[in-house]
Amino acid sequence: MAIDRRVARTRTALYDALVRLIRVKDYDLITVEDILREADVGRSTFYAHFTSKDELLARSLERLRTLLVKAREDGESGWSPSRALFEHVAEFADVQFALAGGRGGAIVREAVDEVIAGVLRQWLPQADDIPRELAIRQLVSTVNTTMRWWQESRPGMSAAEAEVIFRRLLTNGLSGDICRPFLETAGVDREQA
Amino acid sequence: MAIDRRVARTRTALYDALVRLIRVKDYDLITVEDILREADVGRSTFYAHFTSKDELLARSLERLRTLLVKAREDGESGWSPSRALFEHVAEFADVQFALAGGRGGAIVREAVDEVIAGVLRQWLPQADDIPRELAIRQLVSTVNTTMRWWQESRPGMSAAEAEVIFRRLLTNGLSGDICRPFLETAGVDREQA
DNA sequence: AACTTTCCGAACACCGTGTTCGGTTACGTG
DNA sequence: CACGTAACCGAACACGGTGTTCGGAAAGTT
Known part of the structure; x- marks a missing residue:
């Protein structure tokens, strides 16, 4: 039946x-x-x-999960899961935009993150240098960060370009130069200036 | 008066x-x-x-802002702003823990992120490879990610240790190895196995 | 066509919000 | 110290959203 x-x-x-x-x-x-x-x-x-409303949201996000899983199984398309995700978001740009700011956005994004994290937990191997769970969380939050920036600051950018930037950010990190004011004490440098 | x-x-x-x-x-x-x-x-x-309740939250977070600004001005303590932030969180570990999961946590974390991002916008210089706003957002979300992981998975870890991991994650990124299943198509590798 | 499941919608009790207003208290100033 | 002003209290109120109940209508299944 x-x-x-x-x-x-x-x-x-x-x-x-x-x-x-x-x-x-x-x-x-x-x-x-x-x-x-x-x-x-x-x-x-x-x-x-x-x-509740929240359960409706959670259930409706199962669509996203199946999308990701399929993207991996169908290597056919030639797209990596990462690329597939960015392409998918490009299709629903207006939704993503709505999720950008404010309080409601935070709740939805949190739920999306959980879905992606759940999928990654089944995919990613153990690594030596960084604990696995931390790596997963970092990966998810980098996806999230890149997408927000993409939609807010560079709405015209293509999914392919955005994904390239995402890869670089994820695997190279930020240069020490730009982070210096946060990572080092101000005292010494200041005196010299 | x-x-x-x-x-x-x-x-x-x-x-x-x-x-x-x-x-x-x-x-x-x-x-x-x-x-x-x-x-x-x-x-x-x-x-x-x-x-509203939300305004109360926002106002009360101004304490955090002044904390960060002071941490930078008083190079005296020998602590970088980054280190000062981690030490501060260690003091209020129970609060951080409460913020870890669930829906309410997402809202509060979002608000905290905005505070930190605001401060960083005044500190960080322009860089060549990565757009500034993206760098700021990435920095903030990496702080956030590391702290959550610290409080949830390694509650015993000291602030100093956590901060070291944070630095490595931020400036080195994740190794290509661990990310491979997400960044590459499954098809080819699978056939060989 | 008979049987079963789902849907509808009105009514209900409950709770949190944000505002109003007259009376009371405590503060700062001269 | 005493006066005037500003802040606080708390009860009462209208409003709107939540989640449940139940009998009857409608659509599905076999």
């Missing part, structure tokens, strides 16, 4: 409504009532499927 | 109450009423000073 069509229809209606609203409104200002209105779904129906 | 003692007392009472609550409860589950009870302040008084 397959899943009842009504169930499928209701759920995707809710997923889509949430995404549509995120484009327009800060996530944490979106109410369940907004979603009901947008999806044209009854109140009690919503709570029959999800316990 | 100095600031009225009552004003100062009320505000610090609220700041302190918020911090005390954050140790115990997820930030976004904390209500204004919780804060009032904890601080023993009247409802109308609260709204005479702050328009």
Whole structure:
């Protein structure tokens, strides 16, 4: 027995409504009532499927997980998972843009990070110099940082270019020069100037 | 005319109450009423000073800003701003721990990030290879990532050790080895195995 | 066509928000 | 010290969102 069509229809209606609203409104200002209105779904129906707005978000992010997993399995496309992710974001640039700032963005980004981290935990090997969990977290946050910067400061940039910058940032780190004022004491240098 | 003692007392009472609550409860589950009870302040008084819980948070984070600025000016201590920040966090380890997970944590961390980014914008010079704003964001998120990992996975580690790891992560990046499954297509390698 | 599952929507109790206002307290100044 | 002013209190209020319940209508399945 397959899943009842009504169930499928209701759920995707809710997923889509949430995404549509995120484009327009800060996530944490979106109410369940907004979603009901947008999806044209009854109140009690919503709570029959999800316990809260946050659960709806988490469930709808499973799409992203399957996207990543597929990107890795289909080596066919010639794209690395990293590249596939950037291309995907380019398609939904407006959503990403909405996620950039503010409070709601932070919540959604956190949820996205968890999804990506979960996938990476199955992929990445152990390494010697840096603890694995730290490496995963760093990888995820670098993805996040690059994407935010891309969408906010260089919206015209292509996914391919953005991904190249991401690689360099991830594997080379930042030059000591630019970080110096943060990493070293000011005292000595100041005296000389 | 100095600031009225009552004003100062009320505000610090609220700041302190918020911090005390954050140790115990997820930030976004904390209500204004919780804060009032904890601080023993009247409802109308609260709204005479702050328009919302979020503004209270933002204002209370100004303490962090002054901490960082001082750490740079007083080269005396021998500590870099980076080191000072890690030492500071070590003192308030329990608060940091509370900020680790969940939804409330994301909101607070976002706010902390903004403070640090603001300070760095005044310190960091222009660099050639990486756009400045991207470098700042990367620096902030690496601080954030390292601290989370430190508090969650290695709570016993000293601030000095954590800061060393942070430096390496920041300026060296991640090795290509560990990132390979994410950065390269799976197809070719798989066939050979 | 009969049976089952889902959906609807109105009604409900509950809780947190942000504002108002008159009375009380404590502060700073002269 | 005493006066005037500013801050604090707390009760009351309207408002809006949450999550649950339940009987009847509608759509799905076999």
